[in-house]
Amino acid sequence: xxxxxxxxxxxxxxxxxGLGVAAAGWFAAYExxxxxxxxxxxxxxxxxxxxRLGSGxxxxxxxxxxxxxxxxxxxxxxTVLRSFMSVERTRALLGGKREGVGNVMAAGLGVIxxxxxxxxxxxxxxxVAAGVPLGVTMSFLISSPLINEVAIALLxxxxxxxxxxxYVGAGLTIAIIAGLVLGRLKVERWVEPFVFETRLGGQLIxxxxxxxxxxxxxxxxxxxxxxxxxxxxxxxxxxxxxxxIHGWAPEDFFTSYAGASNPFAVLIAVLIxxxxxxxxxxxxPLVQALHDKGLPMGTLLAFMMAVVALSLPELILLRRxxxxxxxxxxxxxxxxxxxxxxxxxxxxxxx
Amino acid sequence: MKIKVxxxxxxxxxxxxxxxxxxxxxMGLDAQIEKVTDFAAIVGYGVMRTPALVVDEKVVLSGRVPxxxxxxxxxxxxxx
Numbered sequence: 001x002x003x004x005x006x007x008x009x010x011x012x013x014x015x016x017x018g019l020g021v022a023a024a025g026w027f028a029a030y031e032x033x034x035x036x037x038x039x040x041x042x043x044x045x046x047x048x049x050x051x052r053l054g055s056g057x058x059x060x061x062x063x064x065x066x067x068x069x070x071x072x073x074x075x076x077x078x079t080v081l082r083s084f085m086s087v088e089r090t091r092a093l094l095g096g097k098r099e100g101v102g103n104v105m106a107a108g109l110g111v112i113x114x115x116x117x118x119x120x121x122x123x124x125x126x127x128v129a130a131g132v133p134l135g136v137t138m139s140f141l142i143s144s145p146l147i148n149e150v151a152i153a154l155l156x157x158x159x160x161x162x163x164x165x166x167y168v169g170a171g172l173t174i175a176i177i178a179g180l181v182l183g184r185l186k187v188e189r190w191v192e193p194f195v196f197e198t199r200l201g202g203q204l205i206x207x208x209x210x211x212x213x214x215x216x217x218x219x220x221x222x223x224x225x226x227x228x229x230x231x232x233x234x235x236x237x238x239x240x241x242x243x244x245i246h247g248w249a250p251e252d253f254f255t256s257y258a259g260a261s262n263p264f265a266v267l268i269a270v271l272i273x274x275x276x277x278x279x280x281x282x283x284x285p286l287v288q289a290l291h292d293k294g295l296p297m298g299t300l301l302a303f304m305m306a307v308v309a310l311s312l313p314e315l316i317l318l319r320r321x322x323x324x325x326x327x328x329x330x331x332x333x334x335x336x337x338x339x340x341x342x343x344x345x346x347x348x349x350x351x
Numbered sequence: 352m353k354i355k356v357x358x359x360x361x362x363x364x365x366x367x368x369x370x371x372x373x374x375x376x377x378m379g380l381d382a383q384i385e386k387v388t389d390f391a392a393i394v395g396y397g398v399m400r401t402p403a404l405v406v407d408e409k410v411v412l413s414g415r416v417p418x419x420x421x422x423x424x425x426x427x428x429x430x431x
Contacts, residue, residue: 086400086414087399087400088399091399114400114414115400116363116400118359118361118362118363118401119399119400119401119414121390122390122393122394122398122399122401123399123400125390125391125394126394126397126398126399127399129394194391198391198394198395199395219415222415222418226416230362317359320359320390321390
């Protein structure tokens with residue numbers, strides 16, 4: 001029996017009590033995290049909080065636990081809420097919508113629809129075959145990976161509500177505008193012809209119909225397990241690098257190369273970020289450490305967006321339905337949007 | 352019984368095939384399991400979230416990897 005099955009409640013009372021106990025345990029662990037490591041590393045082990053080793057090790061331990069807790073909490077809540085939405089329903093909502101309104105809706109739905117970029121190709125074919133305009137489909141496919149629940153959780157935990165809202169707002173704007181631009185460019189000629197010839201067969205099954213609360217909770221627990229199993233190596237490498245930067249990198253090392261004084265910093269950060277394949281979980285600890293070293297928020301957000309929104313494996317998958325010209329245009333338009341957002345944030349808020 | 356696992360070959364699709372084979376083996380079911388990786392064929396079933404499971408040409412599950420026990424339950428209800 002899997003963990004999720006063993007945790008499955010048998011009665012409604014046990015279900016809600018179980019959830020309540022889990023939530024209380026989560027908050028307690030989150031609150032106790034810092035005092036626990038302060039006590040263990042500085043008082044028991046006797047590390048010096050001011051030393052490089054001490055602050056590096058403390059950063060690593062404290063951050064690993066904090067990030068793991070945030071991920072478990074947010075992924076669970078988001079997955080349960082998203083179980084009320086489905087790609088099938090999103091497509092039905094977008095069918096017959098004109099460009100403009102359609103792009104705005106598609107970008108918003110991209111955030112709340114449960115979707116993994118491994119389904120990008122069947123969803124693309126399904127949307128286009130159902131008559132959703134190409135630009136509107138693109139808005140959905142851009143916003144879905146760009147505005148990522150893991151990134152929202154971590155940004156909120158590390159930087160608070162301001163940068164989190166900035167990130168969501170910027171992501172929506174990029175998805176809407178890039179979709180509008182791609183729609184205007186009449187890129188249909190660069191879509192593999194079989195996409196337009198595909199006929200939707202079979203009955204549509206809406207995978208969310210008829211789910212009980214127990215099912216949704218179980219899906220949430222399963223999803224937490226699936227995502228954590230997938231991202232923990234990235235996470236540990238990210239936190240390790242973050243700790244190294246935190247404890248060892250000279251104070252002005254990064255600011256002298258990529259600080260506010262370098263006008264090309266955002267551009268370079270995005271160009272480095274596009275081919276990099278990681279996920280928000282691996283990138284955020286790095287972003288936090290670099291921010292502590294004085295790098296501007298706009299540059300860091302642009303870097304993170306480039307990493308999560310555009311990745312080589314996803315582009316290779318999309319090649320099955322899109323011609324290279326369209327993939328290049330797609331990367332160009334989205335990349336330009338991310339760069340613009342980076343410069344805008346740097347100009348408005350600085351560091 | 353003809354079972355098809357729809358998916359382009361991502362990690363989730365491999366997992367779904369594994370739990371399905373597990374379920375079929377523990378049930379001692381006489382079933383053929385086939386992988387469908389062609390996107391046009393996948394969408395032809397109306398599936399937009401991979402992986403998906405098709406039993407006797409009917410989509411029974413899409414968009415998530417269930418446990419082997421859940422697949423067994425599903426196949427039992429279809430077999431009877």
